[in-house]
Amino acid sequence: MLTDRQNKILKLIVERYIKDPTPVGSKAISKILNCSSATVRNEMGELERLNLLEKTHTSSGRVPSETGYRYYVDNLMEMKKMNAEDMLKLQIVFKNQQLALSDVITKSLQVISDITNYTTVVLGSTSHENLLKQIEVVPIDDVSMIVIIVTDKGHVEHKNIKLEDVSLEEIKKTVGLINNLISGTPIDEVSHKLEFEIKPIIGKYVKQHEQLYNAFYHVFTDFTNKEVNVMGRSKMLEQPEFSTNIDKIKNVFNKLDSPELLNNITEDDDNNIKVYIGNENNIDSDVTVIKTKFKKNGEEGTIAIIGPKRMEYDRVVSMLEYMKENIER
Amino acid sequence: MLTDRQNKILKLIVERYIKDPTPVGSKAISKILNCSSATVRNEMGELERLNLLEKTHTSSGRVPSETGYRYYVDNLMEMKKMNAEDMLKLQIVFKNQQLALSDVITKSLQVISDITNYTTVVLGSTSHENLLKQIEVVPIDDVSMIVIIVTDKGHVEHKNIKLEDVSLEEIKKTVGLINNLISGTPIDEVSHKLEFEIKPIIGKYVKQHEQLYNAFYHVFTDFTNKEVNVMGRSKMLEQPEFSTNIDKIKNVFNKLDSPELLNNITEDDDNNIKVYIGNENNIDSDVTVIKTKFKKNGEEGTIAIIGPKRMEYDRVVSMLEYMKENIER
DNA sequence: TTTTAGCACTTTTTGTTGACAAGTGCTAAG
DNA sequence: CTTAGCACTTGTCAACAAAAAGTGCTAAAA
Numbered sequence: 001m002l003t004d005r006q007n008k009i010l011k012l013i014v015e016r017y018i019k020d021p022t023p024v025g026s027k028a029i030s031k032i033l034n035c036s037s038a039t040v041r042n043e044m045g046e047l048e049r050l051n052l053l054e055k056t057h058t059s060s061g062r063v064p065s066e067t068g069y070r071y072y073v074d075n076l077m078e079m080k081k082m083n084a085e086d087m088l089k090l091q092i093v094f095k096n097q098q099l100a101l102s103d104v105i106t107k108s109l110q111v112i113s114d115i116t117n118y119t120t121v122v123l124g125s126t127s128h129e130n131l132l133k134q135i136e137v138v139p140i141d142d143v144s145m146i147v148i149i150v151t152d153k154g155h156v157e158h159k160n161i162k163l164e165d166v167s168l169e170e171i172k173k174t175v176g177l178i179n180n181l182i183s184g185t186p187i188d189e190v191s192h193k194l195e196f197e198i199k200p201i202i203g204k205y206v207k208q209h210e211q212l213y214n215a216f217y218h219v220f221t222d223f224t225n226k227e228v229n230v231m232g233r234s235k236m237l238e239q240p241e242f243s244t245n246i247d248k249i250k251n252v253f254n255k256l257d258s259p260e261l262l263n264n265i266t267e268d269d270d271n272n273i274k275v276y277i278g279n280e281n282n283i284d285s286d287v288t289v290i291k292t293k294f295k296k297n298g299e300e301g302t303i304a305i306i307g308p309k310r311m312e313y314d315r316v317v318s319m320l321e322y323m324k325e326n327i328e329r
Numbered sequence: 330m331l332t333d334r335q336n337k338i339l340k341l342i343v344e345r346y347i348k349d350p351t352p353v354g355s356k357a358i359s360k361i362l363n364c365s366s367a368t369v370r371n372e373m374g375e376l377e378r379l380n381l382l383e384k385t386h387t388s389s390g391r392v393p394s395e396t397g398y399r400y401y402v403d404n405l406m407e408m409k410k411m412n413a414e415d416m417l418k419l420q421i422v423f424k425n426q427q428l429a430l431s432d433v434i435t436k437s438l439q440v441i442s443d444i445t446n447y448t449t450v451v452l453g454s455t456s457h458e459n460l461l462k463q464i465e466v467v468p469i470d471d472v473s474m475i476v477i478i479v480t481d482k483g484h485v486e487h488k489n490i491k492l493e494d495v496s497l498e499e500i501k502k503t504v505g506l507i508n509n510l511i512s513g514t515p516i517d518e519v520s521h522k523l524e525f526e527i528k529p530i531i532g533k534y535v536k537q538h539e540q541l542y543n544a545f546y547h548v549f550t551d552f553t554n555k556e557v558n559v560m561g562r563s564k565m566l567e568q569p570e571f572s573t574n575i576d577k578i579k580n581v582f583n584k585l586d587s588p589e590l591l592n593n594i595t596e597d598d599d600n601n602i603k604v605y606i607g608n609e610n611n612i613d614s615d616v617t618v619i620k621t622k623f624k625k626n627g628e629e630g631t632i633a634i635i636g637p638k639r640m641e642y643d644r645v646v647s648m649l650e651y652m653k654e655n656i657e658r
Numbered sequence: 659t660t661t662t663a664g665c666a667c668t669t670t671t672t673g674t675t676g677a678c679a680a681g682t683g684c685t686a687a688g
Numbered sequence: 689c690t691t692a693g694c695a696c697t698t699g700t701c702a703a704c705a706a707a708a709a710g711t712g713c714t715a716a717a718a
Contacts, residue, residue, distance in 0.1 A: 025681055036691045041682065059682050059697045100489055136465050138479040146485055148477055150467040156475055158485040160429055233562065234582035237575060246572045253563035354710055365662045370711070388668045388711045 002050075008033065009043050010052055011076040014064045018310045021240050023061030066278040066309070069288070073275050073313055082318040086115055090319070094326045101296060105327065106229055109303060112319055113232030117239070118307035119256070124227040126155050127300040130187045137175050139168055147219050151187055153298025157223055161215045166208045174202055174212055191220040227301075230256050239308045241286060248286055252306075255283045271295075273320050278309050290316050294327045331379075337362065338372050339381055340405040343393045347639045350569050352390030395607040395638070398617070402604050402642055411647045415444055419648070423655045430625060434656065435558055438632060441648055442561030446568070447636035448585070453556040455484050456629040459516045466504050468497060476548050480516055482627025486552055490544045495537045503531055503541055520549040556630075559585050568637045570615060577615055581635075584612045600624075602649050607638050619645050623656045 002010070012032060013024045026040040033040065044062050047053045052068040055061075064072065093099075093108045102124060109120040130151035139145040140160075148158045163171070182193045194217055202209045233256060242248050255264070264282035268274070273292040281289040288311050291304035303323065305316050331339070341361060342353045355369040362369065373391050376382045381397040384390075393401065422428070422437045431453060438449040459480035468474040469489075477487045492500070511522045523546055531538045562585060571577050584593070593611035597603075602621040610618040617640050620633035632652065634645050 023681085027681080037681090038683095038691050038693090039689085042690090045683080055682085057698055059680075060699080061681060133469070134467050136467075136477070138463050138465075140462070140481065140483045144483065146479055146483055148465070148479075148485065148487075150475055150477075152469065154469045154473065154475055154489055156477065156487040158477075160483055232586070234579055234586055237579045237582065243575045246566060249578075250563055250566045253566065257561065257563055352710085356710080366710090367662050367664090367712095368660085371661090374712080384711085386669050388709075389670080390710065 002047075005033070006043055006047060007076060009040060010047055010064075010068065011072065013053065013062055014068065014072045014076070014310075017064055018312060021308075021310055023056055023063050025061035028061075064310070066280075069277045069309055070280075073277070077314055080314045080318055082322055083315065086315075086319065087322065089115060090322065090326075101299060101327070102227070105294075105301070105303065105323075106231070108323055108326075109229075110231050112305065112323075113235055116305070116307070116312070116316065116319075117232075117235045118305050118311060118316070119233055119235050120231045121256070121304040121306065122227075122229045122231075122301060123304075124229075124299060124301035126151070126153075126187070126223075127295065127298050128186060128188050129153070130155055130298045132183055132185050132187055132190050134183060135175055135178055137171055139171075145171070147216070149187075149219065149223065151298065152184075155298060159219045159222065161219065163208070163211060163215055166212055170206045170208070170212065174198070174206060174216070177201060178216070187220075187223060190223075191217055194220065226259075228259060236306075241308045241310075248284065252284050252287060256306075269293075273317055273324070275313065275317070288313075290320060292320050292324050294324055296328050331376075334362070335372055335376060336405060338369060339376055339393075339397065340401065342382065342391055343397065343401045343405070343639075346393055347641060350637075350639055352385055352392050354390035357390075393639070395609075398606045398638055398642075399609075402606070406643055409643045409647055411651055412644065415644075415648065416651065418444060419651065419655075430628060430656070431556070434623075434630070434632065434652075435560070437652055437655075438558075439560045441634065441652075442564055445634070445636070445641070445645065445648075446561075446564045447634050447640060447645070448562055448564050449560045450585070450633045450635065451556075451558045451560075451630060452633070453558075453628060453630035455480070455482075455516070455552075456624065456627050457515060457517055458482070459484055459627045461512055461514050461516055461519050463512060464504055464507055466500055468500075474500070476545070478516075478548065478552065480627065481513075484627060488548045488551065490548065492537070492540060492544055495541055499531075499535045499537070499541065503527070503535060503545070506530060507545070516549075516552060519552075520546055523549065555588075557588060565635075570637050570639075577613065581613050581616060585635075598622075602646055602653070604642065604646070617642075619649060621649050621653050623653055625657055 009029055012029055016024050016028070026037040026044060029040045030037040044053060048055070048062065051065055052071055053062040054065045056063060089111050090108055093104060093111060096104070099107065105122050105124070109122055112118070113120045130153050133150045133152045135150070136148040137145055138148070143164050144160060144162045146158055147161055148156065150156050177198055178194070181197055182190060185193050194213070199209070199213050202212060206212060233253065236249060236252055237243050242252070271293050273290065276289040276291070278285045278288065281287065283289060283306060286309060287306055288309045289304050289306050290311070290313070291302055293302050294300065303320070305320065307316070338358055341358055345353050345357070355366040355373060359366040359369045373382060377384070377391065380394055381400055382391040383394045385392060418440050419437055422433060422440060425433070428436065434451050438451055441447070442449045459482050462479045462481045464479070465477040466474055467477070472493050473489060473491045475487055476490055477485065479485050506527055507523070510526055511519060514522050523542070528538070528542050531541060535541060562582065565578060565581055566572050571581070600622050602619065605618040605620070607614045607617065610616065612618060612635060615638060616635055617638045618633050618635050619642070620631055622631050623629065632649070634649065636645070
């Protein structure tokens, strides 16, 4: 357990370093604490032994270590109320009744990226709670048609299919069957029901039943709708720890460009706001990811804010809290 | 007009510089041309006076100028057949019958970005040639419903609308009217027809006609579907002219992040493959954009490849040609 | 008239050196 | 337990020197 003074010193160093990314020396801290720099040096040495601080070279000031940031976030950080100016900017988005949920999220993350200079990510997907509401078929020409699927939560997806030698009549019949028999089924169980409830029936009534069944089967197994949206990539370049290190940037950008990102961030299933510092995340050892999950109207997803390890934790967390509240309400 | 030898020297310098981005000296060229370096120096001096070559400093080798690249592309570049290996990789995408057009384009541009190390962009939009085929309405709950619009070219769009105090009956009536009366209308004329052909009728028959009309009116005026897709952003960092200059990267990435890009690239209406070198494009004076438009099945769009000015012009052009051919077939 | 050998000159790159600033750890005294 | 003082370390910056690459120009050769 750290002493009061050690906590105070660690907190000061972290917060100072977040404001200005240069190592913090004992003198600066001693002024604030009204004690000599030698005293502070002793404490700093102790904090370094505890792996909470680091030096960039033998005679440099101290910099928070990864565990230092962790300790700060877990024990020292004070939750601020959200900055009034920040809140105003976000409210403009939330108050806009015209926007669909996913647009609200995207737009507000765009705002957050703009005002914080961090990169933001939204990973959305249609949850398993969606039930099949209705399907529609619109013929386009002799062979191709559009199948439209609507869920009870208002999610819509469509697919182009090609069917030769199947009459419109028979397609309509099949669509009618599906709407009557398996409407209300969870979306990821539809293909199963299709096989055991629809296939046997159309097998009798419909000529090209095999082809028809296959087409619909694929429409539902392809129902995924994973959306990845990254905003403010170039903000990463504003951060001094990256703007001098092209290799770091390359790595981060590669991660942001590849859909693996999705798996990586979503690894755990916690619904709260969580902070992943450095090696705790799968993006890069020099970034921090702050993320939370949300769920609303059958859409669920993850929103994440990515910045340097010295990101403004309190500010970002309070913003995410505010967003989460507003989304789920 | 340049002499044969001047053409030869310029071509050699451009191609050498494309392979290896270091200024080219007279000695290297003299070896290839079997003449003395002094002779080459004289010619180089002349080419510099003509603004086709530049020096990075008084005693450096020569580098192609912007007009030098332009001259190379217009007069010296030989069209190669596409590399067999490159072609194979693209064919895998094109041969996949499962994929929808937009997926084919996205995937093949992903491949091109991978193998060339350039950034690729696709700007898609639904063309004005689309005619309204059919609209459908699926009610979700008491107040909200989904309106689905399908065009004759198979383009689908949907929108969530909220209507209070309007009965399902009346909505269905209106939808029926629209499908009967203005199906077949070019998509961007629908809202006009809605006003002059539908509004007067529902004004008589439907109670909440104002609200209902407004809802549908918005659905059609919002019908835009502009899609921007950037692939391989981080490839930009592989190019030596950028990897040492953060400000350049910032500028390029900002352009890639903002939808203005769309207007900028699409500025002219040429359907051929066009090359925009340096200041000829609106991205950055240090990049070249090679782009072409395509049109297929009522979708139209632009595909563009963005790289340094010393990009492999012949390779990229042949790839784009091949793509264009395959898309439009 | 064109080509080329030769040479003086420029600029970039690389390495060295020295001075200075910032900050540490340790010791010994308060 | 705190602190003043001091020796020591490291990074940064500027100045300088030497080497490398390449040019332009002149005068001779073809």
